[in-house]
Amino acid sequence: MSHTPFIGKRIELVSMDPHFHDISIGLYEQQHQGKPVYLVHTYSHKEGTEKRINFVVETMKTFGGLESADDGLLQFPCGEQHALAIKRVFLDSCKVAPQSNATAHPLRIHDKKSGCDVTAESLGNGEYRLQTEGDPGDGPRRIAAIARGLAKLGEMETYDDQIDKVTFACGQSHDALIGLLLIRAPNVRAVMREVEMMAARGVLAAPGAQQ
Ligand SMILES: [Zn+2]
Incomplete structure (x- = not known):
């Protein structure tokens, strides 16, 4: 029996983080009291990984207007899923170099x-x-x-x-x-193509094989 803590269903994956040792970073969805909450997680144990993940989480708050849920998870203030939007927030947040200061985009x-x-x-x-x-x-x-x-x-x-x-x-x-x-x-059209490519890559990468 596996005793891995339940981290949820992976809904998006950056298979090689260009800003941190090419690690894989996944976005996972869980349900807390019937509402979707999101976890940014990596299986990497490289030094500095926690800091990198925290940066992605903070950038997601800025870019997506997300807020903290329990246990360092993320949620939309409305409590809804916004399934496609959350993936975009995640992918774009992973693209931001750690040195930079992410600010919300103007309307x-x-x-x-x-x-x-x-x-x-x-x-x-x-x-x-x-x-x-x-x-x-x-x-x-x-x-x-x-x-x-x-x-x-x-x-x-x-x-x-x-x-x-x-x-x-x-x-x-x-x-x-x-x-x-x-x-x-x-x-x-270009955006939807990128989403599909990421999805295809996510399917190909086994969740346990990312270091
Ligand atoms: Zn909403």
Whole structure:
């Protein structure tokens, strides 16, 4: 019988951490009182590993607006799963070099295609409205495309009659998360490809074989 403590179901994996000795870092999901909580874990015992994991955890709090749950686990303030978003928060947090100081992303991007700045405004109740600044030109069409990208990345709801609006089903604001997802929203196809590649790699790596 194994006496390994239950760490949960692995939902994402960085198989080689470029910032710390190529170790594997996994993101695990557990249920605490019926609510999903997340654990960042590695099987590596290299010196400095704990510090590295703590840095990833702190960066996830900043990038995703996550908060501490019991036992150093992470949760969204709303208590919901946000299954796709949590993976993005994890992957992006692992990309940050330990020397740098991670700050939350602004709710504004520069959209290369339209040449406009695009902002997301929180309307409360988990609703966000996208707007272009500067020359509108191609703006409205781009807004619709970026809103769809955002909705896909964040598993948000969209509206046929309000193409500039997206909503989190949990009904709560996630400003940091929107800032993070907004960066990739104009280029969703590439993002989904990356997610699939990571998933494929996760399947290939045996959980016990990562040192
Ligand atoms: Zn939520």
